[in-house]
Amino acid sequence: MSAFKVTMLASGSKGNSALISTGKQNFLIDMGISCRMLTSRLGEVGLCVEDLDAIFLTHEHTDHVKGLGTFTKKYAVPIYSSELTxxxxxxxxxxxxxRNCRIIGGALRCGEVEVNSFEIPHDAVDPHGYVLKCNGSKCAYITDTGFVTEAVRQAAEDADTLILEANHDVEMLKNGIYPPHLKQRILSTRGHLSNESAGYLLANLPRIPENIILAHLSQENNLPRLALDTVRNILSEASLFNDARIFVAAQDKIVKDY
Ligand SMILES: [Zn+2]
Ligand SMILES: [Zn+2]
Structure with missing residues (x-):
C-alpha cells in the first residue's frame, strides 16, 4: 500500500492545490486557492495550516499561486520552487x-520524504512537476503538461500514486466556445494534457499505479465521467484494466484517494 495519502483540495483552471500526506508529514503542491479556502478544505481532513511541512510550486500561473500573498503574511511555512519561477x-x-521563499534545484530531503522536481512542457518560464518518495512508495504530480516527455514518463513510472492531468476531451475543446487562439494554446505542446494522452501514458507504463487521480479537468472542455471513461477504455483496450483505483479531482470540493 502506498505510503502517501492524497487529498485534492481543489483542481482545475480556477485554482489548484493538492495535499500529500505520509501520516507524519504533510505537503502541499501548489497554492492556487485563497487562504480562507485552504484553511477550510484542510479542516475537512482534520488539518490546519500549521500541520504543513512545506509547499512546492509547479509554475507561476495564477491558478497555482493565487493564495500566496495572504498566506505568506500569516504563515512561515517554507515554499519551494525553481529560481526562475x-x-x-x-x-x-x-x-x-x-522569508517563505526557498529554491529547489533538483532533489531535496524533508524528514522521511525525498522530493524531486522535473521539467514539464508548458507555457510558463520554468514549469516543473514533482516526485515524492517515502519508504519505497512513490507519488508523482503531473499537471499543466503539453505532452508526455521522457522526463514525464519517468516520473510516472513505478509510481504507486499518480496525480495526472486529464485536462480536456479534444473533440469537446475543438467544438467548444473557446476562441481559436486559446484552443491552439491548450492543444499545443506547451499546453495541457488531454484525456486520451493521459490514458495512453498510463497504458504504456510497465505497471499501472495503485491510485490514479485525474486532475486539472477543464470545466468547459471536459466532464468527469468522460475523463474517467476515456482513461478506463484505453486501459481495457490495452488489456490493462486491473484493480487500479481511479479518482477524478474537482474544483469545488475535496477528493481523497483513501
Ligand atoms: Zn499553467
Ligand atoms: Zn494550471
Missing amino acids: WRAILIKDPKIER
Whole structure:
C-alpha cells in the first residue's frame, strides 16, 4: 500500500492545490486557492495550516499561486520552487513575503520524504512537476503538461500514486466556445494534457499505479465521467484494466484517494 495519502483540495483552471500526506508529514503542491479556502478544505481532513511541512510550486500561473500573498503574511511555512519561477511569481505579486521563499534545484530531503522536481512542457518560464518518495512508495504530480516527455514518463513510472492531468476531451475543446487562439494554446505542446494522452501514458507504463487521480479537468472542455471513461477504455483496450483505483479531482470540493 502506498505510503502517501492524497487529498485534492481543489483542481482545475480556477485554482489548484493538492495535499500529500505520509501520516507524519504533510505537503502541499501548489497554492492556487485563497487562504480562507485552504484553511477550510484542510479542516475537512482534520488539518490546519500549521500541520504543513512545506509547499512546492509547479509554475507561476495564477491558478497555482493565487493564495500566496495572504498566506505568506500569516504563515512561515517554507515554499519551494525553481529560481526562475520564483522570480516570475514575485514580479506578478511583490507583496509575497521573501522569508517563505526557498529554491529547489533538483532533489531535496524533508524528514522521511525525498522530493524531486522535473521539467514539464508548458507555457510558463520554468514549469516543473514533482516526485515524492517515502519508504519505497512513490507519488508523482503531473499537471499543466503539453505532452508526455521522457522526463514525464519517468516520473510516472513505478509510481504507486499518480496525480495526472486529464485536462480536456479534444473533440469537446475543438467544438467548444473557446476562441481559436486559446484552443491552439491548450492543444499545443506547451499546453495541457488531454484525456486520451493521459490514458495512453498510463497504458504504456510497465505497471499501472495503485491510485490514479485525474486532475486539472477543464470545466468547459471536459466532464468527469468522460475523463474517467476515456482513461478506463484505453486501459481495457490495452488489456490493462486491473484493480487500479481511479479518482477524478474537482474544483469545488475535496477528493481523497483513501
Ligand atoms: Zn499553467
Ligand atoms: Zn494550471
